[in-house]
Amino acid sequence: MRVSLSEAVALLKSGTPVAFPTETVYGLGALAMNTEAVLKIFATKGRPSDNPLIVHVDSLENAEPLVSDIPPLARQLAFAFWPGPLAIILPKKPSVPDVVTAGLPKVAIRCPDHALALELIVAAGALAAPSANKSGRPSPTRTEHVEADFGADFPVLDGGPCRVGIESTVVDLTTIPPKILRPGAISAAMLKNATGVSFEIVREPQVETASPGMKYTHYAPKAKVSFWNGQTPNNAMLLALHAPVHGEHDVCYSGDIERMARELFDRFRQADYLGLPTVLIERFDAGAGEIAAGLLNRIEKAIAR
Ligand code: TXA
Ligand code: MG
Numbered sequence: 001m002r003v004s005l006s007e008a009v010a011l012l013k014s015g016t017p018v019a020f021p022t023e024t025v026y027g028l029g030a031l032a033m034n035t036e037a038v039l040k041i042f043a044t045k046g047r048p049s050d051n052p053l054i055v056h057v058d059s060l061e062n063a064e065p066l067v068s069d070i071p072p073l074a075r076q077l078a079f080a081f082w083p084g085p086l087a088i089i090l091p092k093k094p095s096v097p098d099v100v101t102a103g104l105p106k107v108a109i110r111c112p113d114h115a116l117a118l119e120l121i122v123a124a125g126a127l128a129a130p131s132a133n134k135s136g137r138p139s140p141t142r143t144e145h146v147e148a149d150f151g152a153d154f155p156v157l158d159g160g161p162c163r164v165g166i167e168s169t170v171v172d173l174t175t176i177p178p179k180i181l182r183p184g185a186i187s188a189a190m191l192k193n194a195t196g197v198s199f200e201i202v203r204e205p206q207v208e209t210a211s212p213g214m215k216y217t218h219y220a221p222k223a224k225v226s227f228w229n230g231q232t233p234n235n236a237m238l239l240a241l242h243a244p245v246h247g248e249h250d251v252c253y254s255g256d257i258e259r260m261a262r263e264l265f266d267r268f269r270q271a272d273y274l275g276l277p278t279v280l281i282e283r284f285d286a287g288a289g290e291i292a293a294g295l296l297n298r299i300e301k302a303i304a305r
Contacts, residue, residue, distance in 0.1 A: 002143065003155045005119055011155055012124040017041050019132040019146045020120055021159025022112035024085045024168050024184070025139035025265070026146050027056065027129030029120070032066070035097040038128050042099070044150065046135045051213035052102040053128040054087045054110050054168070058121045063109045066126065068093050073173055073195060080194035083113035085168040085185040100128045102212060106174050116159045131167060132156075138221060138265040138302075141165050145269055165262035166294050171199060172210065181211040183294040185261070190290060220305035221268035221279065227303070228280040236278040237271045239264070243282050249274065257289040264298060 003011065008018045015037040017030045028045060030037035032055045042049055057063045060070065060078040067090040074088055092107035101107050112118065121127055131139035134149045141162040146154065169184030171191065179200045180188060191199050208215040223237070232238050238250040241260060245252045251267065253260040271279050279302075286293045 001153050001155050002158045005116065005123070005157065008120055008155065008157045009123045012037075012120075012127070015040070016155070017044055019140075019143075019150070019154065019156040020117055020127075020129070021143075021157060021162060022056070022114045022117045023083075023162060024112070024164045024166065025141055025162055026132040026143070026156070026159075027112075027117070027127070028132035029056065029127035029129040031124060032100055032126040032128040033095070033097065035099055038097060038099045041128065041130065044154075045130060045133070047130060048135070048213075049099070050102045051130075052104055052108065052211075053100050053130050054108040054170075055096070055100060056117065056121055056127045056129055057109055057111050058118050059111060062126065066093055066096050066107055066109060067091060071173060073178065073197060076195045077171070077173075077191070078111070081186050081190075082111040083118065084111070085113070085164050086110065087168045087170045087182075089170065089172040089174060089181070091174055104212075106172070108170060110168055113163075114159060116157055120157065136220065138268045139167055141262070141265050145266070148269070161262070161266075163262065164291075165264060165266075166291070166298050169294065170211065175200075179210060181207055181214065183297050185291045185294060187290040187293060220302045221272045223268070223271040223276055223279045225268075225279045225281065225299065225302040225305075227299075228282045232280065233278065235276055236280050237267065237274075237276050238280045238282070239267055240282040241284045241288065249276060257284065257295065258291055261291045261295045264295065268302065 087108045087110040089108045132146045140146045143158045169186040170182040172179045179202045240252045
């Protein structure tokens, strides 16, 4: 059910989760300080309770009630990249409910770069929000994806298609050196350029210890995903960055890797909708653009399922 901004605010204040747009993917929001409301997020998604949530704020100042300390590195990052696709993990204040952080002593905070999301946060307060998909499904980048997972009656604030299309970069500032737990549109090089600090890229399987949620299956359509070996069987969807394509469900992005990232999860869902058994993706390297490492991470997770 598509709701207006004021309806979304009223629902949130009454303790009901609402899906809302961000620049990355749609979020399933509840007031971060309301334990009962946050528990409903886990129930709606079928999300394991050991997988912590990101708290969405409208500014670093308004994150002060959530975190026990804002170090200079956090200020530099927020100055450079907020509002934007970067979640920053800091030590949490005791007042943040344990359900939000899955019992961890640290909380992820993010200021989304989306006018509707910011208006919602300003009116309702800080929102704990995972991606608004059923656990194990690709993150939703359109209102229709949220409706496909949660039903047409579920309240959604419609903001159209998401601009980035893969989830935020997640950095943990509670360790030395700071770590990248999840790559996204803000690359390691961008973090280094903005701060002078080298972030450690945590890879599988270590990332599962650093961030409990990373162990769960993500980003996977029902179709089998693999890298393209040059052969295209019937009934496959080929997503190519450069190679010419021929099939009716194939797409060539002509080198536009940001568009490929924007559309990846929608293509995954379309393959399932069309009943295609196979999605093939042309290989590219991590130097293909700032978002390349993040996009490869999502593709590799879908392949590994
Ligand atoms: O772009 C995004 O980040 C989207 C939009 C809605 O903001 N949200 C999102 O949330 O992708 P979610 O819950 O699907 O993914 C959050 C990731 C999970 O892998 C979780 O384990 C990790 O961030 N995370 C959150 N809080 C954490 C914490 N305190 N410590 C370690 N990892 C954390
Ligand atoms: Mg998610």
